[in-house]
Amino acid sequence: MPTPTVEHHPSRGAEPRLDGLAPAALPHLQAAAHAIRDGAEAVARQALDAALALAPAHPELLRMLGLLHARAQRHAEACAALQQAVAQWPDYALAHADLGNAQLAAGEADAAFASWRRACALAPHAPMPWFNLGRNLQLHGDTAAAIEALEQAHALAPEFLPALILLGDALVHTGRFDDAAARYRAALALHPACGDAWRGLANIKTRPLPDADRERLTAALRLPGLNPADRIAMGFALGKVCEDQQRYEQAFAALDQANAALRQLHPWNAAAFRAHADALFAASSGLPTARDPALGHEAIFIVGLPRSGSTLFEQILAAHPEVEGASELPDLEQVLGEESARRRQPLLQWFATATGDDWQRLGRRYLERTARWRAHKPRHTDKLPSNWLLAGVLGAMLPGARIVDARRDALEAGWSCYKQQFYRLPHFACTLTDIAAYLRDYQRIMDAWQAAEPQRIRLQRYEALLAEPEREIRALLAFCGLPFDPACLAYHQASRSVRTASAAQVRQPLQRDTARADRYGARLDPLRLGLGLPMLGR
The missing domain is CATH 1.25.40.10 (Tetratricopeptide repeat domain)
Known part of the structure; x- marks a missing residue:
């Protein structure tokens, strides 16, 4: 968020x-x-x-x-x-x-x-120091302390929208959905076209938005001079409320318009991304053998397409008494960025000259940066979906780490991405065609890595978990080298901060009625075509 x-x-x-x-x-x-x-x-x-x-x-x-x-x-x-x-x-x-x-x-x-x-x-008595502290505590993953600081900022400046929004986000992450919604509603009372407040309400995905919200959003989107970011966020929220009310044609139209506006601001280049992904794959395939094959055993990476169940798999693992759920960490990318800055070369330029000792040093640097997540438990999860691009790098840098590749039905996952506003821009999810292209690149490369190193990478299917939860959870824990613990079956009862758009969903027992794509019929044919699936419009 x-x-x-x-x-x-x-x-x-x-x-x-x-x-x-x-x-x-x-x-x-x-x-x-x-x-x-x-x-x-x-x-x-x-x-x-x-x-x-x-x-x-x-x-x-x-x-x-x-x-x-x-x-x-x-x-x-x-x-x-x-x-x-x-x-x-x-x-x-x-x-x-x-x-x-x-x-x-x-x-x-x-x-x-x-x-x-x-x-x-x-x-x-000044609100800004408290807001600054709360914002950074939230970014750092200390949600409880962030809430205290942000409540102080809000008390000192009740009409300061950023504090209200960020406080709402933090409350969502801890599962306090009523309190969070109240903060978002307070922000809308101050500014009815506050896109971040609408985004926050829409991201409490287990709670349908009422018809009054659809009317308010529709009216607000007609206002002249709207900030483009607010207009885009409200468009995604309107798509959510229309889907909640089974107004699928209106939902698709709202999401289509919001995605088009977002893509116009930040165009995605599918061909350039494919070239980059292929270059990373080729360079990673020739990296030196790890000096210490156990280095990184503390880390469990969860990768894949967003909206494919990665937060659910992390929640299951984080319910285990030996695992801390750290959510989406920037540390792997930042360690590689530090090395690029030190060498004054882009990543792909210094790959060829990095030695086994260099990769071991970088692996230790990652463990040093993430040590706070293992202050109370010996292992931690790192759930940044795009880390699939670095699956080969991890083999040299943290060879003892395990990688869980979260897979969901491609059509459902792709459509779910289209409905979600992402904030790392440009993003592939703004057109159905780009989603299909990204999905093909990701699956092709991860299939190759998994076939080459099955002991290091597990393909974990969302639908398999729905069909046989205990069997899949036992297999997942065994792959990670963890003994079975029944708490993992009751993952939704785990008390932890969940800092992703699935924060509400993973606090429920398994839901087997999550499929939505079939309700949109031939409108999703561009995605079907890109995925090689039969189209409905023919």
């Missing part, structure tokens, strides 16, 4: 943060702030240099310098500048908050949270 972001703006007028700043430096500070906002690094640096020449080492100028470095992803320089600022003004809450952002970007999560909490302590 997306999280609202808030920019820190420059000082206006005579504020305490300008104490000691030479008047002649103020125009340069303002120019730098605008240039940083607009991404004009050279202009910002020139203005800051001019300001620092007039007021050397002023904390506000150092803070702006830190923001400039942060925008350019020079994380060490950003931390250094911001640490200088707080060293001179230890009670400067805004600088502590910005320092936390820079520290997290530099991979110093513990220091970052200390900085954000310091900002809250220094400005306990």
Whole structure:
């Protein structure tokens, strides 16, 4: 789910943060702030240099310098500048908050949270430090603490929409659906065309939206001057409410329009993706043999097409007393990104020169970054669906890890993707044709990996789980090297934060009536054609 972001703006007028700043430096500070906002690094640096020449080492100028470095992803320089600022003004809450952002970007999560909490302590009656802390706690997976911080932000600024929305999201993740819906409804009372609030309500998938919501959405979508992001989110929500009411023609029309708008903003290139996936597969096939075949045993990766049951499989595993469910982690991609930055080469360029020792070092780096998920249990899940692209990389980097490939009926999974708004853009799910192309690439490559290394990769079918739950759960646990535990059969009773669009669904017992595609008839023929299935329109 997306999280609202808030920019820190420059000082206006005579504020305490300008104490000691030479008047002649103020125009340069303002120019730098605008240039940083607009991404004009050279202009910002020139203005800051001019300001620092007039007021050397002023904390506000150092803070702006830190923001400039942060925008350019020079994380060490950003931390250094911001640490200088707080060293001179230890009670400067805004600088502590910005320092936390820079520290997290530099991979110093513990220091970052200390900085954000310091900002809250220094400005306990200001909503923004609490919102900043809550937002980052939520991103970090500490949902209970995030709720506390976001409730504080909301209490201090009841009409601040981002806090209301993010609080609703956090409550959904913990299964408090009534409380979450109340926050989304409060946001709509303030702003009836708030796309994020409608998105939140629609993502509580087990709860049908009433006819009044269909009428409100239809009316809101007619308003002139709507923000495109709000219009798109409301379109997906309208599709959901129409499907709930069995208005399938209207549901398809709303989803078709929302997806077209999203694709126009962020076009997906299926041919370029296929070339990238094939290049990754070819390069991964020649990686060196792992030095330590057990490295990564702690991790269980769950990959596949979104909306294929991956959250359900994670919930089952996370009900086991030895497994922590960590949801969709960015760490694998970030470790590889760190190495690309260190080598100053794209991923595919340094593959050929990476040694077995290099891959072992990267595997250990991943385990270091994810160690917090194993603070109480020895193993953790990593459920980022797109990690299927890195299945071969994992063989060299974390050879002891297990990979669960979540598969669902292709037509149902593809249609479910089309109904879901995704936030990693561009995304393949905006046309039925692109969904089919992506699905073919994914299945082709994962089938090859699974055939070559069945001891490392398990194809887990959603429909098989529905048909024989206990047999499939026992087989899944055995593949992961886990003893059977009956708690996994009652996975829906597990108390954990679920941070995906399936948060409501996995808190129910198995539902066998999840198929929806047949209700849309020939409208899904482009997807059927791409999947090689018989079309209904002929």
